[in-house]
Amino acid sequence: MQEKLNCPECVDLDRRDFVRLMGTGAAVLSGAGLSLASEPEKLPMPQxxxxxxxxxxxxxxxxxxxxKKNIQLPWNHEARGRMYNKALGKPIKDVYTKPQQELVVRVLKAMSSGEEGYRQFSRDGTWDASKSFENCGANIFGDPTKDKYAFVFSGHHITLRCDGDSEEETAFGGxxxxxxxxxxxxSKNIFNYQTxxxxxxxxxxxxKQRSKALITMGTPGEHEESVSFKEARKHTPAGLATAEMTADEIKLVDSVMRTILSPYRKEDVDEVMAIIKRTGGMEKIRFAFYTDESEGAKTNEKQPWSFWRLEGxxxxxxxxxxxxxHAYVNVSSKA
Known part of the structure; x- marks a missing residue:
């Protein structure tokens, strides 16, 4: 049975048996902008x-x-597509030499939009409850010298990956x-600017639009299942569709997209936008704002939503x- 991705603020990380998988084998938007074409554009994925x-x-x-015995796993291992709240397997400090650790930092910076993107990935250098870069994890699935492979970086409140498009038609490698x-x-939350x-x-x-966008009962949930396309197909996406917005509002949608994608490298952003076009365009994306409480935290005038969600x-x-x-992201035209 799959383990839940949990958050350890109130539970000691050392007491959590979060990962047992190792023992089981285990910016800017592209120049094309935010097209609202009514028909999916059959564009090739960016090369x-x-x-x-x-x-x-x-x-x-x-x-x-x-x-390699400590950090390499098969390409098709179930751990590759998971999300993590601490290092997957051994932490960086226990596996990599100092020069190799510096190379991992270079990988992360290359995955980001630059120093600002990396600052956000690192939570201003704090790495959240991981406390340091060295306590995070960096694993390789498959063999980068041969066929399909993926690099997965994991730590408290972070799972990032890059795979050279080994996972086809999927942004961010998963x-x-x-x-x-x-x-x-x-304002101390480094991602507050997105909200x-x-x-x-x-x-x-x-x-009228707000009434449609607001969801007053329940939340979209968390963890991997909250961004599973298989689960999403079981219901009609909640909220207000971009197609129901005015031209001025669509300009703000453009700004939202630029904002949430801003920490990531251009090639990932381009891939996201290409996938959106292939799956119906921005007009299919719905915006939903949830007012029900989350983990006992109640909404009010100053903090009006417990979740917001974009779904297409x-x-x-x-x-x-x-x-x-906690933000969970999944972008794929294989959905």
Whole structure:
């Protein structure tokens, strides 16, 4: 039975048996912008050179056989597509040499939009409850010198991956996860700017649109299943569709997309937008704002939503604001 991705703020990380998988074998948007074409555009996926992946190959080439035993898993291992709240397997400090650790940092920076993106990934250098970069994990699935492979970086409130498009028609190499411990509406939360930008869109909506966008009962849930396309197909996406918005509101949608994608490298952003076009365009994306409480944290005028969510045929961005940020992302035209 699959384990839940849990958050350890109130539970000692050392007491949590979070990962047992190792023992089981285990920016800017593209120039095309946010097309609202009514028909899916059958565009080819972007073909680009990935600096991060080249660094992963360099990292792999320098690993000893003993190191590979600790961090390498088969491409088709179930752990590859999971989300993590601590290091998967052994932490970086127990596996990698100092020069190799510096190379892992270079990989992460190449996966980001630059220093600002990396600052957000690292939560301003704190790495949240992981406390340090060295306590996070960096694993390689498959063999970068041969066929399909993926690099997966894991730590508290973070799961990032890059794979040189080994996972076809899928952005970010698979589902990603990010978060930060400060309360979601607090300016100390490094991702608070994303909620502020979404709030600008909500404030521009008229009363009828807001009524459709607001969900007053329940929440979209968390963990991997909250961004599972298999689960999503069981219901009609909640909220207000971009197709129901005015031209001025669509400009704010454009700004929201630029904002939430801003920490990521351009090639990932381009891939996200290509997938959205292939699955019906931005007009299919719905915005939903949830007012029910989350983990005992109640909403009010100053903190109006516990979650906000963007969902379309091949795109899910599920963002928990309260009591602190957990964001789950899945983008794929294979949905």
């Amino acid at each position: 680009v050179i990935h600096p991060a992946e080249e660094l992963v190959k360099e990292l792999f080439a320098g690993l000893s056989e003993d190191q 589902p990603i996860y990010y978060g930060h411990t400060p309360m979601g509406y607090d 502020r930008e979404v709030a600008r869109l909500f404030e521009a909506l008229d009363a 045929p091949g795109f899910i961005w599920n963002y928990r604001v309260l009591p602190h940020v």
